[in-house]
Amino acid sequence: MEGYGIGTALVLAIWAYVSIVLVLGPGLWLGEALVAGAVTGLVVGDVTVGLQIGATLTLMSLGMWTYGGATMPDFMTGAILGTAVAALKGGDGALEAGLAIAIPASILMTQLDVLGRAVTTVFIHGADRALEKGSIKGITNMHLWGQLPWGLTRAIPVFLAVWLGAGPVQALIDSMPQWFMTGMTVTGRLLPALGFALLLNQLPIKKYWPFLLIGFVMWAYLKVPVTGIAIMAAAVGSLYIALKGVRANG
Amino acid sequence: MASAAKSVGSTPVSDQVTKKDIQRAMWRHIITLQWSWNYERMQALGWLWSMLPILTKVHKNPEKLKEAMRRNINFYNTNPVVGSPAIFGAAVAMEEANNGEVADSLKVGLMGPFAGIGDTIMAILVRPIVAVIAAAWAMSGSVGGAWLMFLVGVAFIATMPWQFNVGYKQGINMVHEVATGGKINQITEAATVMGLIVIGGFVPSIMAGVKTPLKFVRTLDVQGKATEKVVEVQAVLDQIVPFLLPVAILGFAYWLIRSRKLSPVWVLLILTALAFVGSALHLL
Numbered sequence: 001m002e003g004y005g006i007g008t009a010l011v012l013a014i015w016a017y018v019s020i021v022l023v024l025g026p027g028l029w030l031g032e033a034l035v036a037g038a039v040t041g042l043v044v045g046d047v048t049v050g051l052q053i054g055a056t057l058t059l060m061s062l063g064m065w066t067y068g069g070a071t072m073p074d075f076m077t078g079a080i081l082g083t084a085v086a087a088l089k090g091g092d093g094a095l096e097a098g099l100a101i102a103i104p105a106s107i108l109m110t111q112l113d114v115l116g117r118a119v120t121t122v123f124i125h126g127a128d129r130a131l132e133k134g135s136i137k138g139i140t141n142m143h144l145w146g147q148l149p150w151g152l153t154r155a156i157p158v159f160l161a162v163w164l165g166a167g168p169v170q171a172l173i174d175s176m177p178q179w180f181m182t183g184m185t186v187t188g189r190l191l192p193a194l195g196f197a198l199l200l201n202q203l204p205i206k207k208y209w210p211f212l213l214i215g216f217v218m219w220a221y222l223k224v225p226v227t228g229i230a231i232m233a234a235a236v237g238s239l240y241i242a243l244k245g246v247r248a249n250g
Numbered sequence: 251m252a253s254a255a256k257s258v259g260s261t262p263v264s265d266q267v268t269k270k271d272i273q274r275a276m277w278r279h280i281i282t283l284q285w286s287w288n289y290e291r292m293q294a295l296g297w298l299w300s301m302l303p304i305l306t307k308v309h310k311n312p313e314k315l316k317e318a319m320r321r322n323i324n325f326y327n328t329n330p331v332v333g334s335p336a337i338f339g340a341a342v343a344m345e346e347a348n349n350g351e352v353a354d355s356l357k358v359g360l361m362g363p364f365a366g367i368g369d370t371i372m373a374i375l376v377r378p379i380v381a382v383i384a385a386a387w388a389m390s391g392s393v394g395g396a397w398l399m400f401l402v403g404v405a406f407i408a409t410m411p412w413q414f415n416v417g418y419k420q421g422i423n424m425v426h427e428v429a430t431g432g433k434i435n436q437i438t439e440a441a442t443v444m445g446l447i448v449i450g451g452f453v454p455s456i457m458a459g460v461k462t463p464l465k466f467v468r469t470l471d472v473q474g475k476a477t478e479k480v481v482e483v484q485a486v487l488d489q490i491v492p493f494l495l496p497v498a499i500l501g502f503a504y505w506l507i508r509s510r511k512l513s514p515v516w517v518l519l520i521l522t523a524l525a526f527v528g529s530a531l532h533l534l
Contacts, residue, residue, distance in 0.1 A: 024284035025296070026410070027331040029403025034381070034388055038396035048391050055388035055395060058381050059456060064514060065373035072514070103522075107515065120288035124295045124323070127286075131319050134312050136302060139319075143299040146286025183526035186534050189459040190499055190521045195378075196453055197503035198514060202374050203442060211443050215450020220492045226386050229451035230379065237444035241436055 004044070004084065009163030011043055012080055016158040017151035019076055024150060033057035033079035040080045046087035046094075053082045053098045057106065060191045063198025071113045077154050078106030084162050093181060100176065100184045103191075109157070116153035120146050211236070267346050271303040272418070278303070279338045280410045283330045292327035293334075297357075300338065304345050318345070321354055328361035329368025335410045337364060339417025372406065375441035382452045457496035462487070462533055495534075499524075 015036075023031035030036065034054035041050020057075040064072045082102025089097040123146040130138025205212060218224040218232065279300035286295040301322050309315035328334050337360050344353035380402045388395030464483040469476055487494045503521060506512045512520075528534030 021285065024287060025282045025330065026280050026407045027403065028407065029399055032381075032399045032403070034384055034396050034399045038388070038393060047393060051388040051391065051393065051395060055385035058388075058399070059385050060518075062378050062381060063373075065369060065377075067369055067373075073518075107518070110515075117287065117289050120286055121290045123286050124288050124291055127295050127298070127323065131298075131316060131323065134316060136306065139295075139299060139302070143282065143286045143295045146288070146295065150285075150287075179526075179530055182529045183522075186529040187522045187525035189457065190525045190534075191518070192453075192456050193496070193500045193503040194514060194517050194521055196449060196500050197507050197517070199374070199378050199449065200500075200504055201507050203446060205446070208442055208446050211446035212450040215447040215452070216454060216493075216497075217450075218447075219451040220454050224451070226383060226452060226455055230383060230448055233379075233444040233447035236447055237440040240443045241440045244439075 004088070004162050006163050008043065008084075009159050012040060012084065012162050013155040013159035015039060015043070016077060016080055017155040020150050020154045021147045023076075024147065031076040033061065033075035036076045037079040037083045040083040041087065044084055044087040046083070046090070049086040049094050049098060050079075050083040052095050053086055053102055054079045056099060056188055056191075057082070057102060060103075060195050062192070062195025063200075063202060064195070071110050071117070073106040074109035074113055074154070075102075075106045077109045077158060078102040080158055081105045081161050096181050096185050096188070097176070099188050100181070103184075103187070105161075109154075112153040112157065116149040119149035123149075266307045267304055268307075271307055272342060272346075274303040275300050275342055276335075276339070276411065276414045279335060279414070280407070283334060291323070291325045293330065294323050294326045297326045297338070298322040301342070301345060304342055308345060308348055318350055321350055324354075326357060326361060328365040329372065331406050331410065332368035332371050332413075333364030334361075334368075335413035336417035337361065339414040339419075340421050341417075342414075343418050343421050370438065371441075375438065375445055376402065376406075379445055379448050382448065382456065386452070386455070453500055454493035454496055457499070458493065460496045460499060460534065462495060464533060 019030040019036060022028040030039075032054075034051070034057075037050040037052075037054020037057070038047060039050070041047035041054075044050075057079050061073070061075050066072055079102060082098040082105065085101045086094040086098025123142045127139050127142035130142060200212075214236070215229055215233070218229050219226075224232070279296070283293055283296040283300065286299075287293060288295075298319060302319075305315060305318045305322065309318050328337065337357060341353040341357055344350065344356065380398060384395040384398040386395070387398065461484050466481040466483070468479050468481055470479050471477075491497075499521075503517055506517050506520065507514070525534060
């Protein structure tokens with residue numbers, strides 16, 4: 001089991017940089033862990049494990065959103081690092097090893113997110129000065145290079161962890177005891193509850209709870225596949241509005 | 251879209267601003283609004299830079315231009331994808347007509363409500379449904395999951411030129427109507443119903459792995475002979491209500507957030523601790 005070369009580290013670092021900037025604008029969902037994991041999987045040669053790690057992190061993030069610019073765990077960077085580690089480990093336990101890196105990395109990265117958001121303040125002050133000089137070019141530069149703190153706070157940790165850290169990260173994984181790996185596996189199973197809970201917290205379930213039960217019964221008792229539930233949901237949603245309109249008009 | 255320069259609502263008077271300038275402003279906003287996002291004034295610099303093609307044409311006097319730029323670098327923050335293009339479109343129409351003050355009050359008045367609408371549509375109504383379906387596909391090894399996620403993001407972006415043009419053509423009236431109108435409530439309601447059914451079905455399917463390996467060995471007296479019978483707790487639970495454990499864990503997490511007002515990171519740590527303790531005791 002070898003580490004990654006500088007080339008792979010560089011490609012993933014650039015990918016992390018480009019992703020976060022394109023998340024800022026035009027708002028591509030490259031920051032979604034699922035997408036980040038799949039692309040990383042492609043780079044390191046194990047798309048399946050990238051999809052699995054990305055999917056697990058995406059489910060954890062269900063109800064999370066950067067409301068008003070609030071910081072949330074950086075699941076994109078977590079997915080990149082987790083996938084890289086999992087593909088390196090390979091075989092049985094690859095997913096667990098990847099998650100064991102991805103989850104703490106996602107949480108630790110919030111610190112760098114805050115740093116990036118704070119450092120960019122320098123650029124708007126620079127723009128203020130350019131404005132007073134009447135320099136349109138200065139304003140343009142300040143705005144366009146405002147992406148630097150955002151991109152670098154992702155690219156640098158990814159580069160270091162994938163390249164320099166391959167050995168140490170490997171040693172760390174090899175030394176993980178069984179109880180830890182089992183614990184991480186169970187954690188991965190429990191954590192979607194967090195995403196669902198955050199989501200339900202934002203929905204008016206006091207008023208609409210029966211629909212929650214309809215969905216539950218469809219899966220748990222009637223064994224309808226998930227796609228079937230989604231189609232049924234679209235039908236019921238449309239019917240609800242239509243019938244409500246009829247009642248209001250009649 | 252093609253008639254962007256022909257404004258109906260607000261009749262811009264400036265003849266120097268060309269259709270090309272308006273397109274440039276629109277694309278600057280769509281692509282780069284948040285590139286210089288910062289804690290102090292958030293999307294302000296992106297807003298100013300997007301508005302520059304208009305401002306530099308309208309204000310030939312350098313001092314007047316500076317004045318207009320100072321107004322446009324004030325605090326601004328809203329949902330950049332759903333909402334902001336419409337606000338920006340309306341503001342472009344105002345600035346073009348040299349109605350900068352109206353543009354300012356429009357911007358300040360609408361960024362809050364539009365952030366609420368945009369975040370609700372994206373983060374609560376659309377993303378979770380898409381994410382759950384995409385994750386289910388991805389878990390089964392299908393690259394389609396990642397594509398689905400990516401393409402929905404693209405679909406959102408595809409609506410941005412349309413939003414801009416609605417804002418630009420209708421000016422304030424239309425933007426106000428969207429913010430307060432009944433149509434958006436209907437859509438929200440239908441999507442809420444849809445979302446809850448999907449979540450109701452996906453909670454047990456996604457969390458099906460949450461089971462207890464707990465077993466009891468009971469000694470039974472069968473026709474005078476002592477026989478040992480293994481009782482699997484999970485099988486007993488399944489007979490009461492299937493997926494009882496996932497629902498209980500979700501209820502616990504919901505309670506922590508709703509009633510205990512804990513932050514997501516705390517709930518994450520508590521669930522992790524629960525998983526470790528549970529697995530060490532062979533309960534989970």
